[in-house]
Amino acid sequence: AQTVTQSQPEMSVQEAETVTLSCTYDTSENNYYLFWYKQPPSRQMILVIRQEAYKQQNATENRFSVNFQKAAKSFSLKISDSQLGDTAMYFCAFMNSGYSTLTFGKGTMLLVSP
Amino acid sequence: DAGVTQSPTHLIKTRGQQVTLRCSPKSGHDTVSWYQQALGQGPQFIFQYYEEEERQRGNFPDRFSGHQFPNYSSELNVNALLLGDSALYLCASSSILPGLQYFGPGTRLTVL
Numbered sequence: 001a002q003t004v005t006q007s008q009p010e011m012s013v014q015e016a017e018t019v020t021l022s023c024t025y026d027t028s029e030n031n032y033y034l035f036w037y038k039q040p041p042s043r044q045m046i047l048v049i050r051q052e053a054y055k056q057q058n059a060t061e062n063r064f065s066v067n068f069q070k071a072a073k074s075f076s077l078k079i080s081d082s083q084l085g086d087t088a089m090y091f092c093a094f095m096n097s098g099y100s101t102l103t104f105g106k107g108t109m110l111l112v113s114p
Numbered sequence: 115d116a117g118v119t120q121s122p123t124h125l126i127k128t129r130g131q132q133v134t135l136r137c138s139p140k141s142g143h144d145t146v147s148w149y150q151q152a153l154g155q156g157p158q159f160i161f162q163y164y165e166e167e168e169r170q171r172g173n174f175p176d177r178f179s180g181h182q183f184p185n186y187s188s189e190l191n192v193n194a195l196l197l198g199d200s201a202l203y204l205c206a207s208s209s210i211l212p213g214l215q216y217f218g219p220g221t222r223l224t225v226l
Contacts, residue, residue: 004156037217042219043202043219043220043222044217044218044220045157045204045206045217045220046217047214047215047216050214091156091157093156100145100147100208100215101147101159101162101170101172102147102157102206102215103159104156104157105156106154106155106156107155
């Protein structure tokens with residue numbers, strides 16, 4: 001079974017600064033997908049970024065980028081130019097290729113302050 | 115284009131009762147997955163429906179059952195409710211393209 005570990009329960013950052021959220025995972029599979037989801041207080045789970053394991057290039061979406069280290073089974077999220085609206089719970093998630101079910105970590109609460 | 119919708123938003127039940135939660139997938143999606151998110155935890159996979167059949171199931175007891183209708187909407191049923199069933203229940207829909215699941219706003223279930 002796959003496991004996803006987020007070792008930072010809470011993180012704080014000031015507006016306009018950069019913050020990195022950590023995630024490690026364990027799997028014996030070679031083909032899979034990794035995700036970062038954002039869950040603000042409104043509870044809606046929003047997809048932030050997606051990485052396909054067979055792609056060596058790190059995914060980027062505007063201010064959000066990942067550092068994907070397949071050998072180390074590490075998948076961190078970097079948020080640049082943090083904004084107040086980035087305050088939310090962030091979940092790292094894993095999906096096996098061929099399946100379509102997500103395994104989530106416990107989440108990291110990110111607080112962006114003025 | 116409507117996204118994933120869920121009803122009701124909130125629900126309060128007592129132990130031993132039964133509950134039904136509903137989900138309508140995003141337009142063009144044919145697969146619905148259900149997740150349970152306990153307070154302070156990440157979501158846990160309950161089961162997934164495709165072509166009106168349960169395709170995959172997580173580690174949940176048989177008290178949790180579901181259904182998918184021809185229009186791809188889905189229901190989650192929980193029988194003999196326990197206090198521990200109190201959680202946010204999330205529905206996610208997807209299509210053939212693997213890896214892209216879109217979530218609804220969730221139903222907050224409180225069992226007293």
